[in-house]
Amino acid sequence: MIKVLVIDDSALIRQVLTELINRAPDLTVVGAVGDAYAARDFIRQSPPDVLTLDIEMPRMDGLTFLQKLMKGHPMPVVMVSTLTESGAEATLQALDLGAVDFIAKPKLDVRRELGDYQAVIHDKLRAAAAVTRFRATQKRVIKPIEALGVSTEHILAIGASTGGTEAIKAVLTALPADAPGTVVTQHMPSGFTRTFAERLNRNSALEVREAQGHERILPGQVFIAPGNRHLTVVRSGSDFQTRLVDSEQVQGHRPSVDVLFQSVADACGANAVGVILTGMGKDGAAGLLSMYRGGCYTLAQDEASCVVYGMPRVALEAGGVTEVQALDDIPDRLIKHWHKVGAGHRI
Template identity: 35%
Template structure:
């Protein structure tokens, strides 16, 4: 990050073997006045530049000569702890590569445009993601959440009552976005084998990505993890991932809980939306539920988890320090929708105490 007058400008390294994409990204990023862009046409050139210069964020194409994007991410991480955005293919193989990239240390991904019609959306999303993560890194002041229990002393005081309330939950809902896949991997790997409560997850992802993501989680954790299908009875101990391009909701029928996969309009630009999931849990389960809102940009989930808290559900937000982007938890905290602010390890510790 460098200063020009009173303005911050962020330094970006664009790694792509396509001359068109390098120039395209460089031109529109620099036209915003927020970024100074350096380009590298091969991973070897990129590694040389990373050794010599400091960058606020690096974008990496998924397929390049000499080494692929995942290998390059690992090598960059050996040199320095850089913020890396993966540019991914909108295909099933591209999805698997993306999850490997996120596991290797990329903070997020963006889909590579496949036609001229998609270029404007690509520009908008790339500027939003780069700006958000750069501003998060720039901000050094942690915000003390209002109305949330954060100190060890407070947590110990209420620990027994919190655990008892958690044991009453019929379902756990999780809303998560930017930085989410690696966090969910670690959490579900650490979750005890006999965890009794079903978990429903809204992770912001496109349609081709959620099934491979669920399959990957199931393979890594050896747990019952699946992409949610419509009107499926929700079973204890299973984890259901919202289908990309659809909303996931919970419905109670004759004392049993069922998944609903809904083709409705986007909520806060998201489909699936954590607001839809949390609101449906509040309606179906009331206080016999738990809502967890985690890393991600924007405010999706803040309205729905507030409904859960008003019904008496146990509500938790991921703490700022462990978030890639604090937007979603921060929005929920500021609305008074959250009781506990914990890091992912503490969340798992609470779940494992049930």
């Protein structure tokens, strides 16, 4: 039985989360407290397996508490965040500090809307409870990299889920300013992806933004799939462009990594690289296999460096992975590959 501690200053949210979590046969709420000090005392006396943590709390906010927790008593944390711009920024800071994942808190009918997310909440808590490694993002010292001289005919496609915000950051911040045009699907609700793109743009040499659709994909540019819309790549004449699609969920997700990877396989042939990073579930495995069969170089993050070794494992088992690499080694492998194949193309 997975023991869960709920930390939220709202009595209603504590009650609703407790009811929803306790509906799972393998999850049980062992405590529900209203502030960080009560949480600290509870953890000292009876450590839970995983906790949910609100960001906005009296006396000590969730980010401060999380930072102290990860230094003194690291454990799996799932944030409960509001669907606002400030909530998105704080949530991404929490993931940077070591939180495993987050649940978006509804703004209106809390009981009904959280009930709609019951299965998601259960899955996120199970995945978080299984995490044994906690590493807040380290400040990366990025050495200057010579220009790649890559062409407009090369595309990098990245897919991730749980733990992916920091894994994607680790990859993109280590790439040079003229890296191939890049498309990214990270499982994330609408309202969070624009903030995620803005944070990446501030922290990398690349131009990162949330995809709007119909953009030409050029070297040095990164397009993030917007929440609740599939991102795809299409060929337009001799160029590649983004397209946004509002079709049904795939593998339970919109945006879906499978949708992105399959579109890259169809549009780009062998002129693409696929990278599948940490995340629970199997989204991306089928699409990466299509890329691999089409002649693409494909990389999967290894188990030791994953927060959740789900999506990369399934992709490897499906036979669509060229290489398995530790997260910190993926940028170097990409650069070596592009140096090998990038000469002699149209810039």
